[in-house]
Amino acid sequence: MELTLWTYEGPPHVGAMRIASSMKDIHYVLHAPQGDTYADLLFTMIERRGQRPPVTYTTFQARDLGGDTAELVKKNIKEAVDRFRPKTLLVGESCTAELIQDQPGALAKGMGFDMPIVNLELPAYSKKENWGASETFYQLTRTLLKEKVSFSEKINPLRWKKLGRRPKINILGPSLLGFRCRDDVIEIQRILSEQGIDTNVVAPLGASPEDIERLIDAEVNICLYQEIAEASCEWLKRNFGMEYTKTIPIGIKNTIEFINEVHNKLDLPLTNKQELEHKSKLPWYSKSVDSNYLTGKRVFIFGDGTHAIAAAKIAKEELGFEVVGLGTYTREMARQVRATAKDLNLEALITNNYLEVEDAMKKAAPELVLGTQMERHSAKRLGIPCSVISTPMHVQDVPARYSPQMGWEGANVIFDDWVHPLMMGLEEHLIDMFKHDFEFVDGHQSHLGHTATNTKDFLKSDEKKEKNSKEGIIWTESGRAELTKVPFFVRGKVKTNTEKYAILRGILEISDETLYDAKAYFSKLNY
Amino acid sequence: MSKVDFNKETGPREVFCGLTSIVWLHRRMPDAFFLVVGSRTCAHLIQSAAGVMIFAEPRFGTAILEEKDLAGLADAHEELDRVVNDLIARRPEIKTLFLVGSCPSEVIKLDLATVAEKLNKRFFGQVRFVNYSGSGIETTFTQGEDGALKALIPLMESSNEEKLLLVGTLANNVEDRFKKIFRNLGISNIESFPPRQSTELPKIGKNTKVLLTQPYLSDTVRDLKHRGCEIISAPFPLGIEGSTKWFLAAARAFNISELKVHEIISPLINRSKLALESHKEILKGKKLFLLPESQLEISLARFLHNECEMDLIEVGTPYLNKDLMKEEINLLPDNTKIVEGQHVEKQLDRVRKSNPDLVVCGMGLANPLEAEGISTKWSIEMVFSPIHGIDQAADLAGLFSKPLRRNQILTSKTLVTH
Ligand code: SF4
16 A cells, blocks of 8 residues: 555556547547546646547446446447447456456457457556556557558568658657647657658557558657557567667757667668758757856756656756756656666656655755656745646646647757746846845846745745754854855755765854855865 | 426436545645545546645545555555554644545445544544545545545534534635624524534534535435434525525524514625626526536526526436425426436437537536537536625626626627727
């Protein structure tokens, strides 16, 4: 049993709903009690969908349990098929139905329908939402394509040449309730089409069962979100020999690498290599003199595996930030996130507990947080600016405007979204120099008015602790005065470092000079 | 009873389960913690229904059952013990801990009553434990509050003092208004259940006169009756008519003259009628369809028809206690179609066919109906907003007139292009 106050991911059947709702001509009969219908609002509210998810909930009640719940399942399946006439039927159960073992999938298969039926077994007590989405997409792909396995030769990625047409790829992984999927797909299609590559199928977002059957008309699969599509890509590779890409095109460097990877797989010469760097404004914006102040900004990153890893790379290599924390709730990608963290001399935080994330954030004392909607709240409480880079998200994270994360435009969006919450270059200096100006009270020093009260609360509670530090160290008047002159977002860090230094040197009273000594000591260590 | 048209329907539903009421109950009693014993689905439901709340640590959580808990029951009890111990160590300010059953815990027959009993002994004098079920196989939405209140009744001491007990969660400002009005009427001893602190439970007995503020409290009412309380029969205090009759019923129970009631509430009524006018203007003659969710549907239908002159197409309710609702049903126009239960697909067919001007429904259905060109109002808003009492009648009407007014604004062309 695990105490959970808030969860980054829903149960696995919500993942299945994401696949079903993303697609056309599919219906999902879910053996579940009435309360589970809450999941509809994730789609109709967060994504503002104008259609209900194509899901029928069997809505069994306590009084049904003594009787024949299997009959209830069959009745609902029949009604759903008659009403919605799906081309493929998904059948599964949520946590409660899993316990009563009616085996709705097997029941459905015995009902004599001629459409393909996918029996979804998603263990609700050990797995979560993204796994459920991945498994559903995989089972669906397998069900719709398995008959073609034996007849089909291995797909040669170079066959487009013989066929005398442009090479074709599939874009796999985008789904509803994924982060900016709708726009990522447009961006990636645009980039590839510019390179002379056509998109065969995008799935699951917008695909029909027929489209899934057509997947093997393409030469290569683009695995756009590993969380959702890797299992399917692997299966297609094993059974049809279809190669798939591993690079996630978020950020300039990765987008270029992605384009290279696709070209290599297709053996398609890349003719506009030099142009690529200039397709996005990010490299120049980052190089322009105004961005100097971005150097070494401390950034804390937490999100799903795909977006967290990409963010770390962009932060460090494209914006010149210092990554001071990196983590994910995607256990399936823990190994990769750990490896990236190691490259950054960090220990990755792998957890589903947002309070642990908040603690880590506090300790890391970042100047910018990149996270999910929950990190936005934590950061707000701590008075730190934040940009959302990953699901879970709120309705405000589904913007009306075109705002991908991937490709050239994605890099532009990222530059804007991450840099705007920060203080501007010269502004920062003026505030530092003239802290006595009454307009520059904590949290009200810039165009970013939003941190006011929270910062003060954060400091107040810190100041209380400061007076009776457990090592018996005392902050003198001058020490404390100097500390208040330190910009608020690094003050916590400076305070801990100075105390660490004091302990190291056996200093009992921290004065303004101690602060400068500590500063010199730690900057020597860092460079 | 007026000649209403009762119907029952079964089938797939689109209704929240009783766990959802934790969203407002934990705010009402800030010294209590609601620990759901359930699955990730249950945890996800509550956080999704609560929307995004800026909380440091919420006063509700879920002990999520895992594979190993399902293997053997003894395990699950021990595990729950461990979770509760951790929780109390971390949150020493908790005074009452609700162990809330869910579908999975009911199906595996986890005995939360026994667990609560054991914990009560161990934490005697520090934390009190009660249990109830908010499971979707037994309860819908607001019935969760019914379960939570019922669970508190055994903790309420007995007293034969005469008092008026308002039962059902109210917004604080509305509660204060009600108390003031009752005091002006001459009733001095007034208490609320649930109280604002879980430890300040009212004492009850044969001179306790219970006045319900919410229509979804069937089980609570039954247990209060068993404790000797007198239940005042009245419609619910929604709108001017409902609130007036509600005050009158209370006054009758305390032998206060009708004249006195009118003397005190007439100014409020006059003021409120004036405020209601502009909303009535918009709502008048508009066709209303209420889908089942909060059990407030019948009272809302009565208000929107009698005071705002809307036409009622269909009044859905997830559950109907005819006895508790008889005063309300009597006020409905003849032939009102009431449907208890739901077959969501068939009901939506009826919605489309009847061409309503406004549909009251859950959050999962609102945008899809809007996309079909049908204006909607979320029913969850009724339990999240101060809508009770004479003073709030216009605000209540406003909840329904707003979507219609917005529609008018967005479809009209009022500014000329120069
Ligand atoms: S319906 Fe049952 S399983 Fe679903 S959220 Fe409610 S209590 Fe949990």
